[in-house]
Amino acid sequence: MNLREFIIDNIYENLRLDLFLSKVFEDKSRSYLQKIIEDKNVLVNDKVKKSNYKLKRNDKVTVDIPELEELIVEPENIDLDILYEDSDVIVINKHQGMVVHPAPGNYSGTLVNALLYHCKDLSGINGVIRPGIVHRIDKDTSGILVIAKNDNSHRKLAEQLKEHSMKREYIALVEGVIKEDKGTVDKPIGRHPKERIKMAIVDGGRRAVTHYEVIERFEKNTLIKCILETGRTHQIRVHMAYIGHPLVGDPVYGYKKQKFNLEGQMLHAKKLGFIHPSKGEYIEFESEIPDYFHQVLKKLSK
The missing domain is CATH 3.30.2350.10 (Pseudouridine synthase)
Structure with a gap:
């Protein structure tokens, strides 16, 4: 466990517990932080609180970040429907039934396994489990995804998602x-x-x-x-x-x-459009609805 302790000052007073954690652990997703709160790895004044607890001045927040298991994601020779590829991005038409990235209980047969076999370079911003993955669609949803091949492309695509300028x-x-x-x-x-x-x-x-x-x-x-x-x-x-x-x-x-x-x-x-991260031009892709x-x-x- 990675133990951290914080004393709340007036800057964070009245802030939700999960929002406070997202500010001090910027590399962790809010859903992950809510999960460790639910798992009782976060205490306020040595007591379990919910994610929506409003912090008070001088509250003591103790956080145990669980140690991550070292996972090795293996490349797998799985066919990909590639709509476009260059040195910065890959645009994939994902079929229904394919999981985007590995998760507990499902470490093979994913889009990430296929991508690792197909190309040597993928953005490392999301770590070994989600290399290159900028956005996701559900396992049983089919259609277009863009994957980043380097960190610069990843940051620029993620910014477009954040600003709601990517067309989906x-x-x-x-x-x-x-x-x-x-x-x-x-x-x-x-x-x-x-x-x-x-x-x-x-x-x-x-x-x-x-x-x-x-x-x-x-x-x-x-x-x-x-x-x-x-x-x-x-x-x-x-x-x-x-x-x-x-x-x-x-x-x-x-x-x-x-x-x-x-x-x-x-x-x-069906349709995905974005500003190319290095060319600066808007590009758009479309795929037909699947046979089923x-x-x-x-x-x-x-």
């Missing part, structure tokens, strides 16, 4: 018929208070904005285009479920009874 457009099939032609969901997303595998609309969550537009209406479903203004975990899935139109096939936020034999939610990252998506739409059209 998705195609989704949802349950029910959406009446309005377009709309926006602006609701904060955070970890579900009771079910850790789920995200939810929660007070104090991170701001999340999804714009959607109807492409086609069917008898009991709607095909929509979604444009992300922010990029929170499960954002489109949570927002569409919130307005009463969960994604078809979504095993977490969707209907329990599924009418199609699907491996996961019908969501495809086409087959479902064909059935609905009949």
Whole structure:
């Protein structure tokens, strides 16, 4: 364990515990810090507190950062659908079912394993588990991702994500018929208070904005285009479920009874646009929806 102790002064007074930790441990994600709070590795005045605890002046905050296991991620000869590649970036069309990076219990068969085999140089900003990974899409979401091949590219792409200037457009099939032609969901997303595998609309969550537009209406479903203004975990899935139109096939936020034999939610990252990190020019990529998506739409059209 890596033990650290802090005494709260007036600068951090009334700040949430998890926000305070994110300021003093800048290299750690907020979700990771919330997890170690939940795991009772963080004490305030020698007592366990929740992430939303508001700090008081002279509070003593004790933090035990667990030692990370040394992990070796092996390169694997896995086919990649590469849309574009140069010395700075690789743009990949990820198929449904592929995990982006290794995680506990899932250290092989990921996009990162395939990337390590394909190229020698990847950005090291996110460490050995997530080399080059600037942004992610869920395992059962297909579509376009950009990967950084060096740290300079990674920083510039991450800045575009932070400023919401990277264009990310998705195609989704949802349950029910959406009446309005377009709309926006602006609701904060955070970890579900009771079910850790789920995200939810929660007070104090991170701001999340999804714009959607109807492409086609069917008898009991709607095909929509979604444009992300922010990029929170499960954002489109949570927002569409919130307005009463969960994604078809979504095993977490969707209907329990599924009418199609699907491996996961019908969501495809169709379009990605960004300023090239070294050329300074805007480039945009588009991929067709996969076959399984086409087959479902064909059935609905009949």
